[in-house]
Amino acid sequence: MIVTYIGLGSNLGDSRQILAEAVQKLATLGEVKTSHLYQSPPMGPQDQPNYLNAVVQLTTNLAALSLLDRLQAFEQEAGRVRLRHWGERTLDLDLLIYGNEQIQNERLTVPHVGVLERDFVLIPLLDIDSEIQVNDTFLKDLDIVKQSTLTVLDDSNWANI
Numbered sequence: 001m002i003v004t005y006i007g008l009g010s011n012l013g014d015s016r017q018i019l020a021e022a023v024q025k026l027a028t029l030g031e032v033k034t035s036h037l038y039q040s041p042p043m044g045p046q047d048q049p050n051y052l053n054a055v056v057q058l059t060t061n062l063a064a065l066s067l068l069d070r071l072q073a074f075e076q077e078a079g080r081v082r083l084r085h086w087g088e089r090t091l092d093l094d095l096l097i098y099g100n101e102q103i104q105n106e107r108l109t110v111p112h113v114g115v116l117e118r119d120f121v122l123i124p125l126l127d128i129d130s131e132i133q134v135n136d137t138f139l140k141d142l143d144i145v146k147q148s149t150l151t152v153l154d155d156s157n158w159a160n161i
Contacts, residue, residue, distance in 0.1 A: 001030070001059050002061070002099040003058075003097075003099060004058045004067065004095065004096075004097060004099065005055055005056070005095075005125060006056045006058055006094065007054075007092070007093070007121050007124075008022055008053065008054045008056060009052070009091075010051065010089065011042065011048060011088050011089065015051075016153075016158065018078055018090060019052055019091075019159070020158065020160055021078070022074055022091055023054075026074075029060045029062060030058050030061070030062075031058070032056050032057065032058050032059075033128055034054060034055075034057075034157075034158070035054050035055040035056070035123075035125070035127035035128050036127050036154060036158075037052060037053075037158045038052070038120060038123065038124060038152055038153060039051065039052055039053075039150070039153050040119070040120040040150055042086070043118070043120075044085060044087060045086065049088065053120040053121075053150075054124050054158075055121065055127070055128060064095070064098045064101065064108060064110065065108060068095055068107060068108050071093040071094075074091070075090075075091050075092065094112050094121075095108065095110055096112040096125070097112070097115070097125075097134065098110045111134045111135065115134055116134060116135075116139075116142065118144075119144050119145065119147075119149070119150055120150060122142060122144060122148075123145065123148050123150050125139055126140055
């Protein structure tokens with residue numbers, strides 16, 4: 001079994017319900033723990049709704065590319081359409097961390113290329129593991145974490161797991 005972290009995002013449709021359903025699907029792949037649920041402004045074009053974001057810790061026996069295939073299938077099942085780079089989406093699932101592995105190929109880069117630069121990823125990761133490190137960097141020590149403007153939407157078990 002390997003401990004992985006999946007970033008979840010949505011800003012189209014009933015985002016809270018879409019993310020909760022995504023967590024239920026992830027739970028079919030192994031044991032899950034969820035972060036709090038957050039709202040964040042869009043990273044790309046600003047003419048789109050704010051995002052709901054969370055992170056799930058998934059302990060699974062799936063290989064990295066098999067897990068990526070499942071994540072992309074879950075996105076498709078949620079009706080994801082890629083209209084523009086960093087644009088709006090029904091569901092976005094990013095494989096952020098896959099154990100301690102460093103993976104870089106045409107389909108997958110792990111740790112995720114933006115993990116150290118995005119508060120909507122870092123803060124939820126720290127919800128799950130306050131001592132988590134990426135590339136020997138303690139996430140809790142990053143300036144972006146200390147200056148985050150994320151809004152916590154729910155401290156309860158929003159995903160109903």
